[in-house]
Amino acid sequence: MDQLNGSANLMIVSDLDFTMVDHDDPENLALLRFNALWEAYYRHNSLLVFSTGRSPTIYCELRKQKPLLTPDITIMSVGTEITYGESMVPDDRWEHYLNHKWNRDIVLEETARLPELVLQSETEQRPHKVSFYLDKTKASKVMQTLSRCLEKRGLDVKIIYSNGIALDILPQAAGKGQALEFLLGKLKADGSGPLNTLVCGDSGNDAELFTVPGVYGVMVSNAQEELLQWYAENAAGSPKLIHATERCADGIIQAISKFSLGPNVSPRDIRDSMYNRKSLRPCHEVVMFYLFYERWRRAEVENSEEYVQYLKSIIHSTGNFVHPSGVDQPIHQLTDTIVNLFGDKQGVEFRVWVDRISTSMVSSGSWLVKFDKWELSGNELRCCSTKVLVNSKIDAEDQFTWMHIHQTWVDGFGEKDDMSWVI
Ligand code: GLC
Ligand code: MG
Numbered sequence: 001m002d003q004l005n006g007s008a009n010l011m012i013v014s015d016l017d018f019t020m021v022d023h024d025d026p027e028n029l030a031l032l033r034f035n036a037l038w039e040a041y042y043r044h045n046s047l048l049v050f051s052t053g054r055s056p057t058i059y060c061e062l063r064k065q066k067p068l069l070t071p072d073i074t075i076m077s078v079g080t081e082i083t084y085g086e087s088m089v090p091d092d093r094w095e096h097y098l099n100h101k102w103n104r105d106i107v108l109e110e111t112a113r114l115p116e117l118v119l120q121s122e123t124e125q126r127p128h129k130v131s132f133y134l135d136k137t138k139a140s141k142v143m144q145t146l147s148r149c150l151e152k153r154g155l156d157v158k159i160i161y162s163n164g165i166a167l168d169i170l171p172q173a174a175g176k177g178q179a180l181e182f183l184l185g186k187l188k189a190d191g192s193g194p195l196n197t198l199v200c201g202d203s204g205n206d207a208e209l210f211t212v213p214g215v216y217g218v219m220v221s222n223a224q225e226e227l228l229q230w231y232a233e234n235a236a237g238s239p240k241l242i243h244a245t246e247r248c249a250d251g252i253i254q255a256i257s258k259f260s261l262g263p264n265v266s267p268r269d270i271r272d273s274m275y276n277r278k279s280l281r282p283c284h285e286v287v288m289f290y291l292f293y294e295r296w297r298r299a300e301v302e303n304s305e306e307y308v309q310y311l312k313s314i315i316h317s318t319g320n321f322v323h324p325s326g327v328d329q330p331i332h333q334l335t336d337t338i339v340n341l342f343g344d345k346q347g348v349e350f351r352v353w354v355d356r357i358s359t360s361m362v363s364s365g366s367w368l369v370k371f372d373k374w375e376l377s378g379n380e381l382r383c384c385s386t387k388v389l390v391n392s393k394i395d396a397e398d399q400f401t402w403m404h405i406h407q408t409w410v411d412g413f414g415e416k417d418d419m420s421w422v423i
Contacts, residue, residue, distance in 0.1 A: 079179030177208025
């Protein structure tokens with residue numbers, strides 16, 4: 001977001017569980033497809049917002065388990081907590097605003113009278129969110145009773161049922177939709193409001209997102225019954241809202257295409273990535289290169305002399321590569337190393353993705369590209385903060401040569417002397 005000058009092109013506001021993240025896909029293929037699309041085409045001028053029911057504690061756990069990109073903004077605990085940037089700076093103004101007609105002690109007192117409600121874990125109880133488990137068959141009756149009792153006690157609350165099991169009680173002013181409206185207002189006031197916003201969800205607590213004025217929406221194909229019911233009763237036929245035919249992150253990509261919101265073919269869906277390296281921007285180049293690297297090591301591309309020549313034409317013969325161990329080597333050695341690794345990860349879980357790409361032009365035709373390069377190999381997850389200097393080729397300005405590469409371990413994701421790391 002720091003790189004934004006003026007309006008963002010697209011703001012994606014997505015739920016996580018079973019929307020951005022498909023817990024039924026252990027390989028995370030749809031998520032990786034989305035990641036490549038976002039970093040190649042959107043990261044530099046768009047905003048990624050995660051809007052989840054999870055508390056900060058279990059949101060951070062999910063980020064350790066799944067290849068999630070770093071969002072620009074995180075909305076947690078069903079729209080009761082908004083944080084900015086990677087360091088997750090809280091929006092105190094929002095939290096203060098939610099105190100109106102809210103008293104969690106009264107909520108706890110009243111809910112204690114209803115034996116059907118089973119309190120969720122301590123981490124999920126937040127200053128403006130009290131959460132329970134509740135059987136589907138009892139949901140509607142319990143919600144009506146609760147709503148009456150709390151109103152009598154002078155509270156103005158919102159009661160939301162999600163995933164056929166979870167019940168959240170929040171201040172009336174909270175929720176994913178209200179939080180998004182607040183955020184859009186703030187961005188607009190700062191002059192960085194998005195041209196288009198796409199909201200994405202799968203369950204009850206996402207319904208409000210689709211009611212925010214002006215936004216496009218996608219319910220992923222695997223949306224929950226309660227959301228589809230809400231849709232049938234409130235929004236059927238709305239031209240800006242689709243029920244995707246694809247699951248999770250693939251449904252998000254489908255919506256980008258359906259509403260013509262920008263590039264919608266993930267680099268991961270382009271088979272011959274090395275041959276399709278024309279008209280690239282430096283960030284796109286980096287995404288394509290690492291995709292090739294993954295496929296080369298998984299033996300998903302041909303081991304042909306043409307590919308070797310391509311690799312040699314990309315990596316400059318006299319540059320330097322500073323390995324995260326600190327060892328400084330001529331960059332051409334790296335080319336030979338990569339060539340020799342063809343197929344060494346065949347049949348193994350091996351995935352590569354990049355996060356937080358940013359580029360800056362250092363002189364005409366020369367760019368510094370910064371990003372985090374993640375690599376999952378079996379159970380091992382490693383990450384290097386990476387800087388690459390790329391120059392556009394004299395005879396083809398939309399193609400690049402990698403001049404210098406400098407990598408350092410991201411804390412906790414690499415061992416200083418680990419020489420098995422390649423690039
Ligand atoms: C997440 C939260 C939970 C909440 C549910 C539905 O699973 O962890 O507390 O009830 O979302 O909003
Ligand atoms: Mg969900």
